[in-house]
Amino acid sequence: MLAAERQARIQREVEHRGAVRVSELARLLNVSDMTIRRDLDTLAAQGGLAKVHGGATVTGGGRASTDEPGFEAKAAQQTAEKEAIAAAAAALVRPGSAIGLSAGTTTWTLAHHLRDVPGLTVVTNSMRIADVLHGAGAAAPNVVLTGGVRTPSDALVGPVAVSSLRLLHLDLVFLGVHGMNARAGFTTPNLHEADTDQALVAAGQRVVVLADHTKWGIVGISTIVPLDQADVVVSDEGLSEEARTMIGESGADLVIAPYRPAGDGYVRTG
Structure with a gap:
């Protein structure tokens, strides 16, 4: 899997779940934790997500201020x-x-x-x-x-x-x-x-x-x-x-x- 494809999958997972851990993404994509951390750095720099200790979450701009999930x-x-x-x-x-x-x-x-x-x-x-x-x-x-x-x-x-x-x-x-x-x-x-x-x-x-x-x-x-x-x-x-x-x-x-x-x-x- 190319890096761009992997990062797109990571972005979808974070947006769908709200937050994902590095270890979960590594198992899902069958890559090392270090690879996932580098991907998160790239996505965070692009504004697609926010890095937190041990994983990533959607950014403040990732949800509309009136978005109300069921x-x-x-x-x-x-x-x-x-x-x-x-x-x-x-x-x-x-x-x-x-x-x-x-x-x-x-x-x-x-x-x-x-x-x-x-x-x-x-x-x-x-x-x-x-x-x-x-x-x-x-x-x-x-x-x-x-x-x-x-x-x-x-x-x-x-x-x-x-x-x-x-x-x-x-x-x-x-x-x-x-x-x-x-x-x-x-x-x-x-x-x-x-x-x-x-x-x-x-x-x-x-x-x-x-x-x-x-x-x-x-x-x-x-x-x-x-x-x-x-x-x-x-x-x-x-x-x-x-x-x-x-x-x-x-x-x-x-x-x-x-x-x-x-x-x-x-x-x-x-």
Whole structure:
């Protein structure tokens, strides 16, 4: 395979999946890690992707600011990272507390870790999260589901959702985001979802943002909150040093959820 053909295949993989590791590309294309790294250097110089530690992601310009993938498409991306992030975030939840979960696939993954937490009350604008918690049996948390209009990513948003959230007071809010960077903060591609997430954030005493490493550099059309409004950011070990520095300088506590390759998939470590 010629270098140009290999690089075109790499570009397609990154655009389709959002992020790909060097080791995955090397196995897929049957070349060395060093060859893949050189290809990534070339593609990054052309602006086709962004290099990160251990792999590559789509660039900030690789997704339109209003591009809103459906729930199923997002759920299939970065599953190992989301699982590791969810497990780390679940450790922050105390029995008997009242928490908020925004809609999203990472918060949906977190919900699976919360089904057995005693005395928990969960406020969410996600029907999928409500379904996960409702099916937990006798120990299921008490779930408060906001109303609202359904988005392509299965969030309930709009004036009804905002009105219901304005009356609530929560111990912790877990916020999933479409993208994040130093200038725009934490963003979403949906204007109504931004309003709803802002109301959810305002209801919480502490805000925990859940975002895998591919979200850095992605900018949605609307800012939910700036970086300095997060008390904690939970991400994975693929997060770039630049992102770690920027998040640290914002004042947020950064929690890195580690995992390691295991065959064709990933398992968490730690």
